Amino acid sequence: MYINSSETAIIALLEKIKSLEEPDSAGIFYNAFIVILDAFVQPFSITILVSLVVLLVLLFFSAMVSGSEIGFFSLGPQHLEKLKQSTSGRGKLILKLLERPKRLLATILIANNFVNVAIVILSTFIASQWFNLSSFPVLAFIVQVVVITALILLLGEILPKMYASVYPVRFSKSMAGVLNVLIKMFYPLSSILVRSTSFLDNRVARKSHVLSRSELSD
Structure with a gap:
C-alpha cells in the first residue's frame, strides 16, 4: 500500500x-x-526567493495602478485649477491624460488585469514550490485562491485606493509618467475597449431618447 x-x-x-x-x-x-x-514545507530555494521578489514588485505595481484610478478621477475642480496654474511638467501631463478619460480608464483596467493575472500565476507557482499540499486539495485551494485573492484585494486594491482618495494629486503625479507610457503600450487594446464602451454608451443614450419620446407621446 x-x-x-x-x-x-x-x-x-x-x-x-x-x-x-x-x-x-x-x-x-x-x-x-x-x-x-x-x-x-519544502526547502527554501533561490527560485522561491526570486519569485517572491517579483511577486512583491507586481503587488506594488498593482497597488499603484489601482490607486491611480481613484487618484485621477477624484481630482475636483480645485485640484484641476491648481494644476492648470502650476508649472510642473507632471501637472501638465495629468491634465493631458484627463483630456481622454475613457482612454485613461481603459488603460488602467487593462494594465491592472494583466498584473493581477501575473500575480495569481506566480503565487500559485510559489505555493506549489514551497508547500507540499498535494494530499490536501481543499487546503491547497484555500492557500492558492482564497489567500492570494485576499492579498490582491487588500494590498493591490483597498489600501492604495484609500490612500489615493486622501491624496489624489500626489498619487496622480507619481503615476502620470507611468500611465503615459502604458497608454502608448496598450493603445490597440484600449482602443477596442473604448470603442465598445462608446457603442454601449450610444445604445444607452438612444434607448433613453426613445423612452423619453414615448413618455412624452403618452
Whole structure:
C-alpha cells in the first residue's frame, strides 16, 4: 500500500510522542509543529526567493495602478485649477491624460488585469514550490485562491485606493509618467475597449431618447 508524505509525517509524529518518557503538552505541540514543517514545507530555494521578489514588485505595481484610478478621477475642480496654474511638467501631463478619460480608464483596467493575472500565476507557482499540499486539495485551494485573492484585494486594491482618495494629486503625479507610457503600450487594446464602451454608451443614450419620446407621446 502506498503511503504519501503526509501519512508518513503523522506516523513519525506518533512515534516521537510515544518515545517521550513523560510527554507534556508543550513537547507534543513542539514536535507536531516540527513534523508538520518537515512534511508540508519544502526547502527554501533561490527560485522561491526570486519569485517572491517579483511577486512583491507586481503587488506594488498593482497597488499603484489601482490607486491611480481613484487618484485621477477624484481630482475636483480645485485640484484641476491648481494644476492648470502650476508649472510642473507632471501637472501638465495629468491634465493631458484627463483630456481622454475613457482612454485613461481603459488603460488602467487593462494594465491592472494583466498584473493581477501575473500575480495569481506566480503565487500559485510559489505555493506549489514551497508547500507540499498535494494530499490536501481543499487546503491547497484555500492557500492558492482564497489567500492570494485576499492579498490582491487588500494590498493591490483597498489600501492604495484609500490612500489615493486622501491624496489624489500626489498619487496622480507619481503615476502620470507611468500611465503615459502604458497608454502608448496598450493603445490597440484600449482602443477596442473604448470603442465598445462608446457603442454601449450610444445604445444607452438612444434607448433613453426613445423612452423619453414615448413618455412624452403618452
